[in-house]
Amino acid sequence: MAETFVVVGGDAAGMSAASKAKRENPEMEVVVFEKGEWVSYGACGLPYYVKGDFDDIEEITAVPKEKFIEERNIDLRTHHEVTGIDPDDSTVTVETPEETFEQSYDSLLIATGATAIVPPFDGVELEDIYTIHDPPSGEAIREAVDRSGPSAPETVGIVGGGYIGIEMAEAFRERGLDVHVFEMLEHVLDPFGSMVGEVVEEELRDNDVNVHLGTRVEGFDGDDRVQAVRTEDETIPVDMVVVGVGVDPNAALAEEAGIEIGETGAIAVDEFGETSADDVYAAGDCAEAEHVVSGAPDHVPLALTANRAGRAVGQTVTGDPTPTGPIAGTAVVKAFDLEAGRTGIIDEERAREAGLDPVSVTITSSSRAHYYPGGSAIEIEMVADADTERVIGAAMVGEEGVTNRVDTVTTALYAEMDVQQVEYLDLSYAPPFGPTWDPVLTAAKVLNSKLE
Amino acid sequence: MAETFVVVGGDAAGMSAASKAKRENPEMEVVVFEKGEWVSYGACGLPYYVKGDFDDIEEITAVPKEKFIEERNIDLRTHHEVTGIDPDDSTVTVETPEETFEQSYDSLLIATGATAIVPPFDGVELEDIYTIHDPPSGEAIREAVDRSGPSAPETVGIVGGGYIGIEMAEAFRERGLDVHVFEMLEHVLDPFGSMVGEVVEEELRDNDVNVHLGTRVEGFDGDDRVQAVRTEDETIPVDMVVVGVGVDPNAALAEEAGIEIGETGAIAVDEFGETSADDVYAAGDCAEAEHVVSGAPDHVPLALTANRAGRAVGQTVTGDPTPTGPIAGTAVVKAFDLEAGRTGIIDEERAREAGLDPVSVTITSSSRAHYYPGGSAIEIEMVADADTERVIGAAMVGEEGVTNRVDTVTTALYAEMDVQQVEYLDLSYAPPFGPTWDPVLTAAKVLNSKLE
Structure with missing residues (x-):
């Protein structure tokens, strides 16, 4: 008999997991219970819908419901709310407007998301x-x-x-x-x-x-x-x-089933997204993830984390154990004509809690060569651990050229680079796109001299 | 008696070295011989001067000549051409419109640049x-x-x-x-x-x-x-x-002095920029640099390389040995409304020469979320070594969001990341700046699946 993978919640993590599992093992029975009507939507698009940047709210749906059912052969059921999990019995209780029933599973993913506080x-x-x-x-x-x-x-x-x-x-x-x-x-x-x-x-x-x-x-x-x-x-x-x-992770369903909840209030998971209950996984806004700098569990409910963790769990349940991967808390936001971004650990107190000795500098550089028209200031705060000299975080803001520069630092965090290594990166340069020494290099250079 | 640091050539590498040496050791006598009139200019700005983006060509000068002399106390002499180096005697021959003389040195930097072919x-x-x-x-x-x-x-x-x-x-x-x-x-x-x-x-x-x-x-x-x-x-x-x-490195002066020239035609140097002659360094467009992927000497005459290598040599000659750092051949260019970028090794033949087994994919992604107005396509070619699965290079092109995405890959090259590690980076996401899976992540994901 085919194995059954049950997913609770039909948004980013849940549908990524369901799709990946079905793709890896088409024989697997994949059932998704979504208590509402909407699946696989990007809530990040909602402010732009209100703003009027687009008029059809369906556009924020990554994949329409019918496609999951008809093309991907996923047994996706909306208006189905999972109200209980019995890990000993490997079953979930499902309520619909018409009935209540039990569904057994071989693997279960809790992808219940978070709720606006x-x-x-x-x-x-x-x-x-x-x-x-x-x-x-x-x-x-x-x-x-x-x-x-x-x-x-x-x-x-x-x-x-x-x-x-x-x-x-x-x-x-x-x-x-x-x-x-x-x-x-x-x-x-x-x-x-x-x-x-x-x-x-x-x-x-x-x-x-x-x-x-x-x-x-x-x-x-x-x-x-x-x-x-x-x-x-x-x-x-x-x-x-x-x-x-802010949001609170929807962890009550897991908690009521006796599954371990982390200090952040989200569901505790191992590197494969597995909870304290065998064969029960959690991913997305309801689950913790390991922070790449501190190595400690963290709760950063963002779209990429949910997509990636869901996809990894979908692969794991088909018999190919796949880590969900650590996070860096990378975030960017547009604020009128500004771009702002952050990654890693910036807050001093938070750094100390993680056993680090934070040293930071703030520099001002520019988005284009000084003679090239239209450039604007980029301000970067970069933080290192004084002991290891590792870069542990950065925040930046400016009118252009900010968001992807954050990712240079994000990549350095994953590589555990120290400030000198960042200072020595052969980053890109052309007059329309920055000064000869990229702002990230300048920040690392100044931070390095402060550490000496 | 104070040590004497002689620099041949007053552009990016030479003036960076002179400035750094003087800053690290104000007692040091720092003499720069520049055969022309102009010092410390950014040739990269010239196309934009011709275009009319700015009208005063002095703007491409990073630091004016007077500042080097009066504020930084560098003995900078324009219209002084070095016509010979005697490494055994530790002297150079200098010609001016009026005279020819010998100058002795304790350390010498050859920063003669390159000549348009x-x-x-x-x-x-x-x-x-x-x-x-x-x-x-x-x-x-x-x-x-x-x-x-x-x-x-x-x-x-x-x-x-x-x-x-x-x-x-x-x-x-x-x-x-x-x-x-x-x-x-x-x-x-x-x-x-x-x-x-x-x-x-x-x-x-x-x-x-x-x-x-x-x-x-x-x-x-x-x-x-x-x-x-x-x-x-x-x-x-x-x-x-x-x-x-293209350009040819100005290596004749070094060659005539019996200094080793590399296979690229540029001056061969060690990790500190030292040539085959004791206390004689070379940096900038006339010198080789180590490629971070191949580990082999390469010649990539670009501004940042020159600035950085010059600065490192300036520090080394004051008694603090400082590596010039490897390069990745990172380059970006604006072509009308497009941004194009590259880093590492892309060319298959070149990869094989470096002992690598290149596998590449090309993906098309986009610069903004699909529902966010004004987005455009980003195309990325990413190359890995099939054996180690290391990412070895990437090229990309699009109307926006290209240049700094190149640097995500550049950073990954320095960290010797494999495609799976790149795929797992927690890169930034917000609808105005990209899709949930950054184009770089998508490229790594597709490349990873090709390697499996």
Whole structure:
């Protein structure tokens, strides 16, 4: 009898795993249970849908549902919610609108994703308060923005200055709304460090976004619809709110089954994505991954990690053990006319927790040769461990030439290069694309001289 | 008595060495002999000067002559030509317009650069035939283009489809000239491989550049001024010609002194840039460098290599031995609206000569998420060694997002990563900057599956 691979959750990790398993072993029975309607979508596209960069929300779907079923022969069932896992019995309990049944498995992947956090703000149940995490939530926000007449929103409050908050600020400004961003911490884009945060804040203000830093939201006022955001200091009238303060891994299903949860709150896994239960794997936003610099488990819910880990699990369950691979926490974001990026460990405290002795420098270089028209500043913070002189992270920001320069450093992190090795890379140069010494080289050179 | 460091040649390598030595040891006497007038210029800027991107040619000077002398206390003497080296006696012979004298040294750096090759074409002595290699040559070409009246050129022939030929084609089209590019080989940009060559040729033709491939120039016709380029097959009327068929290292001075010349024709050096003569170093376009993939000596005359090797020699001669570092042959070029890049070893024959067994794939990906507006194709050729599965090179081309992606691969070359390691890099992703799987990851993934 053919083996059965059951996948819980039909988004990036789940569908990558299902597709890979079926491709590697067409005889395998691959069943995916998705509790909602949408599968395989890229939530990263939602801010650009709201912005109006494209009009058909189906476009954010990587592969349509029918293709998984008809071309890839995957038994994909939407509106099927897995409500229990019995690892001893190797079964899951599935609920549909019509029935509840048991499904046995030989291998199981938990790919339940993450849920947008909504803190228990006073008044959070009011209308026109949104999170943005799946296509229906994106559609709801766009519909709200599209409204005409007296209910058309003019001012929006964004709670959280992370990358989703920044992307939504740009989208709403493009749609002509007044925008207030409320960030509890001292700077927006906290994982990018304060240097990047400050530059991005200036860009936000240059684009008429009201940035409220170090500001804790206490609640929302209004009758039915939200009418104001209340902070410690003031009350700011708004017509709608988007809450983007991060996500929590959907680990409850695993936890209830007695599967080990890591310190991050996500499901603990080994290098193959296997959980503490035999033949039960976890991948994507619900699972931990090993950080390439610290070697410790981390939780960085991003699209590539989910795709890659899912694909690796899909291969592993066919009998070809494949590591899911470590992560570097690499992230890039567009903020109006700026590109910002980060990789590895930047935060000093976080570095010390990982047993490292961080030393950092910040340099300013430029995106083109000084005589070539149209260049702009690139600022790079690069961090090394004083003991090993290894590069452990970097953050950068500028109008162009930032995102892929982050990847030079990412690659160096995986290679465990020290600053001198990075300084000696034969990086590309031509006047339209940078100075003779690439900004990354300059950062490494300055950092190296600081370590001497 | 203070030690004396003598430098022959005042461009990138020479002035980097002089500056570094003086900074590390202010007591050291640092003498630079430059036979011409110009020092420390970036010849890479000349096409953009001709194009009209900037009007003051002084802008391509990294550091003005006076600054070296007055601020950095370097004994920099222009119009001083070194005509002989006596390594046994540790002296050089210097000629000026007024006198000839001997100068003794404790350490010597040969940084004589390279000379644009001018094949012995019939008619090569005619007027309005140029090479482009230093500020006066750039000025001469721009003056020719700027001419008005009957002597104003309307059609230009470019001999050589390397990166200088491509950059000059763009410059001349911008200035309104008809352009013919003559390339002896089957494709332009030979070191970038045929995939990139073909895409760039299409771009050239889309910009009304006449591209003559596999076409050997036999000579030039004209009375005083050049009036036509003669090939095997036809005679094409032109009003001016630029010859850009490569450079030869200026190694004669070293050779005459009995210093070893490498197989590439450039001066052979060890890892510190030292030649076969004690205390005599060579750096920049006149010297070889070790290729990071093959480990063999190579000659890649580019700006960063010269700057870096010069700087390292400047440090070494102060008593702190510093390797010049290997090179990867990384190069990028703008061709109208395209960016093209290459790194490592792409050519199959060249790979086999280095004892490698090349396997390559070419993939097409895109510069932005499929739903994000304005994206364009990125094509990547990636090459690995079948035996070790190490990535050994890559070439890529597209309208955006190319140049720094080359550097991801460059970094992987230095780290001796295999294709699986590259496939597992946690590279950056956001919809405005690429697909979830970065094009570099996709190339590695496809190459990896070909190796299995």
